[in-house]
Amino acid sequence: MKVVIISGPTATGKTDLSLQLASDFGGEIVNFDSLLLYKEITIGTAKPTIEERGKIPHHMIDISSISRPLNAADYAKLALPIIDQLLKEKKIVYLVGGSGFYLQAILRGMYDSPTTPKDILEKSDTLYRQEGITPFREILKKEDFLSFTRYHENDHYRIRRAVEHFWTTGTPLSLTRAKKDLENDQSNQMSIHGWDIHHVHLDVPKEEHFEIIKHRTKKMLTNGLIQEVESLLQSGFTGLEKPLQSIGYKEVLDLHFGLIKNLEDCQERIVISTRQLAKSQRTWFNRISGKVTYHPLLDTAKIAEDVSHFIQLKL
């Protein structure tokens, strides 16, 4: 039941480290990066190469199409059985990625709330389009006051979701939430599954990281990110697919459609978006306890030592 989590902001060397550890200590890799799930997008997501994936088995990569986006619940539903199976086979599982919310979905589980059915979603869309967020807030005020106070009035995603939950289940989302939170608090573990976990968190000083990001962005553009987008457009995708609204892709699409003037601006925009992503990833992982933070280049020996210790100690 040994799980090694490898997390960190984008472009901190998670892939390299995971390959290294898996080849040194054995085990298989389970991705928790939200965009590696899509088979059509490769260069902009810095996906491990086919060759790398040939050496070490990887899971939860290229499992869906950008025309069929998955959410965190879908992800967890697919990933958990795979992890369980690997652990059953006494393999070390490396959970590798940067999407904190997706990791949380695995470690803590999702609330007991259904995905909003299509008819209710349509009802919600229509109401929102016609009357904005106000009627939703009024519903919450009346039916789910805790959620009403919890969300900022502009947070239409979460307000609508709370209302949709109420419409489909007839119970307030805050109630479901409270139950689940209580369970998690009581378990007081790094995960609800009883796994033995070592959490390797990678990070790099900001200035150094900015240089890495700049360099990597340049490389993506020279390595064919633009051609990748062009060929997606040629094969019938519109560019409106949710995963194509992600960093690197949205900027190249803007370049393609003339919203960005030239390649330099495009590159600059990608760098800025990437830095902003890194910042919010730091903020997310900051509050996660139980992790050990390492520098991916300076602490390699320490990481290997800690992981081997972790693996052997409890064999």
Added chain:
RNA sequence: GGAGACGUGCCCGAGUGGCCCAAGGGAGCAGUUUGCAAAACUGUAAAGCCGGCGGUUCAAAUCCGCCCGUCUCCU
């Protein structure tokens, strides 16, 4: 050489005599986060005075003059 336009914070940009100790956006900084999460949302510092100098006026980023700079057009 001639005609015109413009010059406002790191960037874009509103303001055309008092309500400007200068709107808004972006970038920056900080944060939230349970079925869109590389998403969505929140909070926040920053112009010693609006290219420079001088003038008009009770009052100028806003009017006038000169200078500097940028751009467009003409010969």
